[in-house]
Amino acid sequence: MPSLAAARAANAAFAPSYLPVAVFVGGTSGIGRACAEAFARYTRGNAHIVLVGRNEAAAHAILASFPAPSAPGAAHEFLHADAFLVRNVQAAADALRARLPRLHFLVLSTGLGMSLRGRDETAEGVDRRIGLAYYTRAKWVADLLPLLERAAAAGEDARVMSVLAAGKGGAIDVDDLAFRKGYASYKVGLASPTYTDLLFEHLSKEHPSVAFVHAHPGLVRTPLINFDHWAFGPINMLTGALAKNPEDCAEWMLYALFQSKHGFSRRSESGDDIGPQGRYGSAERQQVVKHTQQELAIALSKVIGPV
Numbered sequence: 001m002p003s004l005a006a007a008r009a010a011n012a013a014f015a016p017s018y019l020p021v022a023v024f025v026g027g028t029s030g031i032g033r034a035c036a037e038a039f040a041r042y043t044r045g046n047a048h049i050v051l052v053g054r055n056e057a058a059a060h061a062i063l064a065s066f067p068a069p070s071a072p073g074a075a076h077e078f079l080h081a082d083a084f085l086v087r088n089v090q091a092a093a094d095a096l097r098a099r100l101p102r103l104h105f106l107v108l109s110t111g112l113g114m115s116l117r118g119r120d121e122t123a124e125g126v127d128r129r130i131g132l133a134y135y136t137r138a139k140w141v142a143d144l145l146p147l148l149e150r151a152a153a154a155g156e157d158a159r160v161m162s163v164l165a166a167g168k169g170g171a172i173d174v175d176d177l178a179f180r181k182g183y184a185s186y187k188v189g190l191a192s193p194t195y196t197d198l199l200f201e202h203l204s205k206e207h208p209s210v211a212f213v214h215a216h217p218g219l220v221r222t223p224l225i226n227f228d229h230w231a232f233g234p235i236n237m238l239t240g241a242l243a244k245n246p247e248d249c250a251e252w253m254l255y256a257l258f259q260s261k262h263g264f265s266r267r268s269e270s271g272d273d274i275g276p277q278g279r280y281g282s283a284e285r286q287q288v289v290k291h292t293q294q295e296l297a298i299a300l301s302k303v304i305g306p307v
């Protein structure tokens with residue numbers, strides 16, 4: 001387990017021979033923000049960094065804090081995308097594919113705060129919680145893989161990291177993968193890491209030159225760990241006191257990203273490769289992959305009003 005100092009030292013050694021292009025979906029807050037800031041610091045601003053989210057003011061404040069770049073081609077920008085809708089992810093990924101020559105790092109950390117609410121569907125029929133944790137992340141990966149493949153073909157890094165809950169997944173119900181028969185947010189919380197493992201395992205076999213990382217950040221002091229109900233005030237205070245700060249978490253998450261060269265790996269909150277321990281079986285992999293493709297296609301086929 002690397003200490004924080006060891007993770008920092010390893011990250012500081014990141015010195016690519018090319019101008020790195022990194023997209024942080026969920027880079028406007030919390031862990032994604034801290035990862036983007038650390039990435040900007042370690043590259044001395046000499047990178048093309050795209051923050052994706054909805055909060056434009058937060059994004060511009062973060063971008064303004066990055067070191068000013070000196071390398072040709074370096075740029076720091078915000079791309080607005082409401083990732084609740086699969087079609088918005090598709091449009092944003094189209095825009096990225098149109099203007100980025102290649103992509104080296106894709107970091108996904110979209111999430112919703114804790115809540116006791118039940119199923120909460122978008123106009124596309126996708127539950128918002130599992131949508132942000134899993135389905136729309138799967139869409140970002142599928143649509144941006146051509147750019148990652150292009151980086152890999154040039155002999156450069158090509159890595160995807162989903163910051164979710166590696167090693168914390170539970171059993172899944174193959175008869176109700178979309179939670180339409182029985183919904184509970186704890187079930188979604190246990191299934192989405194398992195879905196991520198199975199999808200990334202599948203993708204790593206289909207795209208062997210791209211690294212797929214599923215990371216668990218541990219408890220981190222971000223807006224996400226606050227229950228949105230007054231009755232949870234004491235719990236919110238306790239979790240806030242126990243949590244690590246996003247900046248320290250980002251060092252371990254970047255360590256996980258930089259140290260994962262190929263294939264699929266799962267990383268702990270301190271960046272360690274946790275191996276196959278506790279990993280759900282692969283028998284369901286094809287079912288989850290097929291289900292994911294179907295859910296995304298169904299979402300896109302829904303006719304909805306202007307968004």
Ligand SMILES: NC(=O)c1ccc[n+]([C@@H]2O[C@H](COP(=O)([O-])OP(=O)(O)OC[C@H]3O[C@@H](n4cnc5c(N)ncnc54)[C@H](OP(=O)(O)O)[C@@H]3O)[C@@H](O)[C@H]2O)c1
Pocket residue numbers: 025026027028029030031032052053054055056081082083084109110111112113132133163164165217218219220221222223224225243
């Ligand atoms: N914090 C923890 O203790 C903890 C523990 C375990 C796992 N995790 C996981 O780590 C990940 C990151 O969590 P965090 O603590 O960094 O959360 P956070 O601070 O609340 O950040 C969530 C991010 O998701 C983005 N987002 C939310 N809804 C969106 C939407 N509809 N469209 C586009 N972007 C959206 C937000 O951007 P905008 O507001 O700009 O849209 C924000 O950048 C989550 O998957 C979470 O489950 C966190």
